[in-house]
Amino acid sequence: MPVPPLSTFRESTVPRHIVCLTFDFDTQSGFIARGMTTPTPLSRGEFGLIGAQRILGLLKTFGLRATWFVPGFTIESHPRACEAVVQAGHEVAHHSWAHIPPAQQSRDEEEADLVRANEAIARLTGRKARGYRSPSWDLSESTIDLLLAHGFLYDSSLMGADYWPYRARRGDRVELGQPFGRGEETALIEMPISWSLDDFPHFEFVRTATTVLPGLQSARAVMENWLDEFRYMQQTVDWGVLTYTMHPYVIGRGYRMLALEGLVQKLIAAGAVFMTMEDAAQEARERMFTA
Numbered sequence: 001m002p003v004p005p006l007s008t009f010r011e012s013t014v015p016r017h018i019v020c021l022t023f024d025f026d027t028q029s030g031f032i033a034r035g036m037t038t039p040t041p042l043s044r045g046e047f048g049l050i051g052a053q054r055i056l057g058l059l060k061t062f063g064l065r066a067t068w069f070v071p072g073f074t075i076e077s078h079p080r081a082c083e084a085v086v087q088a089g090h091e092v093a094h095h096s097w098a099h100i101p102p103a104q105q106s107r108d109e110e111e112a113d114l115v116r117a118n119e120a121i122a123r124l125t126g127r128k129a130r131g132y133r134s135p136s137w138d139l140s141e142s143t144i145d146l147l148l149a150h151g152f153l154y155d156s157s158l159m160g161a162d163y164w165p166y167r168a169r170r171g172d173r174v175e176l177g178q179p180f181g182r183g184e185e186t187a188l189i190e191m192p193i194s195w196s197l198d199d200f201p202h203f204e205f206v207r208t209a210t211t212v213l214p215g216l217q218s219a220r221a222v223m224e225n226w227l228d229e230f231r232y233m234q235q236t237v238d239w240g241v242l243t244y245t246m247h248p249y250v251i252g253r254g255y256r257m258l259a260l261e262g263l264v265q266k267l268i269a270a271g272a273v274f275m276t277m278e279d280a281a282q283e284a285r286e287r288m289f290t291a
């Protein structure tokens with residue numbers, strides 16, 4: 001089972017509540033992938049360069065290491081901004097090259113994009129990525145296989161749990177009118193995420209021909225929700241990982257940065273253990289799957 005019973009944790013572990021701060025450094029890539037290539041949407045992504053500087057400053061102030069999921073597009077378009085992330089000691093993880101959701105690609109297209117982005121990461125950091133997060137959180141049926149074949153430790157794109165990493169599966173059987181068929185559990189560690197813990201839907205105003213995403217919520221109200229997630233994790237499990245997902249062009253606005261700073265201060269006061277996602281996934285593997 002992906003989620004062991006609570007009693008397993010309460011009986012066997014010393015309390016330890018891990019927080020992963022993760023930043024998807026998309027810059028313009030997400031807008032280009034959606035065909036939004038006029039000057040204003042592009043500039044909206046460009047603001048991520050300013051946001052990234054502010055986030056690096058915040059993380060330095062508190063002495064925290066974070067995980068940056070950086071598309072190959074951003075590495076090759078904005079190399080100095082990406083070098084600053086590496087020089088500050090943060091993890092650089094995989095977020096595709098062109099920010100096209102894998103569910104929209106053939107297996108060959110997906111693998112070519114995966115390899116191209118990994119080569120960009122290796123040039124930037126000196127080694128290939130250990131972790132992957134899919135653009136727009138929509139894996140294909142091939143993604144787990146490809147991540148295993150290319151030596152990844154973890155994925156962070158699925159929503160099947162909140163505080164417990166679990167083994168990613170392949171080959172789930174789904175047919176309308178039939179019971180769900182669980183596929184095979186793999187060695188890939190899933191570091192689960194949620195739209196509710198992502199800054200984008202809360203804050204970004206997006207208008208297309210067919211939809212409006214209103215966004216623009218109170219940053220402090222969202223951070224209160226995010227802090228309550230941590231408090232609930234503390235109340236219900238003795239060991240867990242909570243992942244927050246942010247984008248420099250979203251969270252980098254002034255009032256949101258102040259709210260994020262407040263959240264970090266409260267998490268520190270509450271005893272959060274901040275880790276890169278690679279380190280948290282490694283700890284999860286050792287604690288949960290090989291004992």
Ligand SMILES: [Zn+2]
Nearest residue numbers: 024026135136
């Ligand atoms: Zn992204």
